[in-house]
Amino acid sequence: MANRDTIAAIATPPGVGGIGVIRLSGSLALSIGESLIQGSLPVRQVRFRRFYDASQQVLDHGICFYCPEPHSFSGEDVVEIQAHGGPVLLDMLLERVCELGARLARAGEFSERAFLNGKLDLAQAEAIADLIESGSRAAAKAAMRSLEGEFSARIRHLVEDIIGLRVYTESALDFAEEEIDFLADANISEKLLDCQQAIEQVLQQAEQGRILKDGLSLVLAGLPNAGKSSLLNHLAGYEAAIVTDIPGTTRDVIHEHISLKGIPIKVRDTAGLRDSDNPVEREGIKRAWQEINKADAVLLLVDASQGITPDDEAIIQQLDSVNYQLVYSKCDLLTDRGRRNKKANYISVHSGEGLEALINQITGEVQDFNQDNQTILARRRHIEALQRARQGLMQARQVFNDTGSGELMAEDLRQVQQDLNEITGEFNTEDLLGQIFSRFCIGK
Ligand SMILES: Nc1nc2c(ncn2[C@@H]2O[C@H](COP(=O)(O)OP(=O)(O)O)[C@@H](O)[C@H]2O)c(=O)[nH]1
Numbered sequence: 001m002a003n004r005d006t007i008a009a010i011a012t013p014p015g016v017g018g019i020g021v022i023r024l025s026g027s028l029a030l031s032i033g034e035s036l037i038q039g040s041l042p043v044r045q046v047r048f049r050r051f052y053d054a055s056q057q058v059l060d061h062g063i064c065f066y067c068p069e070p071h072s073f074s075g076e077d078v079v080e081i082q083a084h085g086g087p088v089l090l091d092m093l094l095e096r097v098c099e100l101g102a103r104l105a106r107a108g109e110f111s112e113r114a115f116l117n118g119k120l121d122l123a124q125a126e127a128i129a130d131l132i133e134s135g136s137r138a139a140a141k142a143a144m145r146s147l148e149g150e151f152s153a154r155i156r157h158l159v160e161d162i163i164g165l166r167v168y169t170e171s172a173l174d175f176a177e178e179e180i181d182f183l184a185d186a187n188i189s190e191k192l193l194d195c196q197q198a199i200e201q202v203l204q205q206a207e208q209g210r211i212l213k214d215g216l217s218l219v220l221a222g223l224p225n226a227g228k229s230s231l232l233n234h235l236a237g238y239e240a241a242i243v244t245d246i247p248g249t250t251r252d253v254i255h256e257h258i259s260l261k262g263i264p265i266k267v268r269d270t271a272g273l274r275d276s277d278n279p280v281e282r283e284g285i286k287r288a289w290q291e292i293n294k295a296d297a298v299l300l301l302v303d304a305s306q307g308i309t310p311d312d313e314a315i316i317q318q319l320d321s322v323n324y325q326l327v328y329s330k331c332d333l334l335t336d337r338g339r340r341n342k343k344a345n346y347i348s349v350h351s352g353e354g355l356e357a358l359i360n361q362i363t364g365e366v367q368d369f370n371q372d373n374q375t376i377l378a379r380r381r382h383i384e385a386l387q388r389a390r391q392g393l394m395q396a397r398q399v400f401n402d403t404g405s406g407e408l409m410a411e412d413l414r415q416v417q418q419d420l421n422e423i424t425g426e427f428n429t430e431d432l433l434g435q436i437f438s439r440f441c442i443g444k
């Protein structure tokens with residue numbers, strides 16, 4: 001690890017502040033730090049020093065700190081310099097440390113080195129970025145759990161289960177004659193199902209985490225004049241979209257980022273769904289469908305005074321694989337309460353009725369999940385890997401149930417393990433060999 005070049009960066013955000021931090025990591029960090037202060041830096045002790053430029057002029061004074069490898073953040077020699085937080089001053093200091101042998105760090109390079117030096121796994125390294133970028137308290141807490149290693153521990157647990165199964169099936173392959181009995185005795189099918197369910201659970205928690213991180217994408221859809229834009233404006237708290245009584249007012253998809261009860265939500269207001277000859281409106285409707293099909297949730301607005309019309313029915317037919325919820329709008333116009341469907345949502349942007357309940361419903365599911373502190377702040381990459389692992393396990397179980405043989409299943413399981421290991425960035429066949437030898441003692 002001592003061979004990598006020494007990197008430097010301003011670690012505090014751009015702009016003016018009380019202090020600004022420059023961080024150095026690499027084998028030259030100590031000598032650069034010592035040249036900058038023209039003195040020696042003790043190990044793990046904070047010192048107040050002057051910082052000098054090449055012509056021995058004082059650039060600033062402040063605090064510096066040296067942390068030797070391997071017990072530093074990056075696993076390398078690290079020096080941190082706390083100067084005053086002015087952008088020009090920090091640039092001069094950065095320039096000076098580069099003259100002394102450092103180079104500018106790429107984004108994330110300190111964390112990357114921490115990963116390469118085994119200080120963090122990939123999921124933890126990503127959690128640092130997520131923690132810094134988190135847009136809500138819930139997201140920050142979930143990111144911190146990942147950084148503390150909870151997510152990685154859950155993945156490792158899944159990997160151990162898969163390794164257990166692999167050890168068993170691969171050993172069985174060595175006893176070709178009795179293989180099938182051997183596997184049948186071991187309840188392999190049930191064990192595969194258990195693993196699949198465990199992955200399912202982590203996947204669900206990760207999906208919730210992705211919503212916390214990226215926001216829940218919520219699409220408002222329905223016929224023209226259903227009250228979509230009015231609802232968007234209410235949720236956004238300002239007149240984001242034009243509202244008129246002319247059907248087909250909204251054409252472009254209107255994006256608003258809002259926060260409801262601490263949950264980030266990306267709301268999209270869309271063009272009313274109808275047959276139209278107008279090419280602009282037709283394009284708007286095409287885009288509306290694209291949004292509907294990739295949303296986490298869709299609110300299908302139906303004008304309560306009209307009820308569900310054949311045109312609404314036609315839309316509902318096309319929402320087969322979409323997570324949608326029917327919402328009756330303009331319920332102030334429906335004076336006869338007896339005509340209400342007891343189980344449905346009724347809202348009125350004009351009277352305010354039902355809006356609080358609707359918001360509670362939208363956020364409720366995410367919040368419930370988050371309350372038990374199980375949510376994992378996940379990225380697309382993690383979810384995709386978990387989905388592949390789930391798919392692989394389903395396939396392994398199918399193959400095993402069809403053939404009773406471990407041979408094809410063994411390959412699926414190997415792939416599942418690799419998919420899971422991608423999340424933490426570990427993949428090592430030695431692991432498996434080690435496990436096999438430590439658990440079994442075949443032929444000895
Ligand atoms: N009475 C009543 N009228 C509403 C309500 N919400 C929207 N409208 C009216 O319905 C018409 C269409 O609203 P708009 O939000 O533009 O519908 P969109 O076409 O679905 O976006 C406008 O004239 C609105 O003022 C409501 O809650 N009650």
Ligand SMILES: [Mg+2]
Nearest residue numbers: 228229249250
């Ligand atoms: Mg509209």
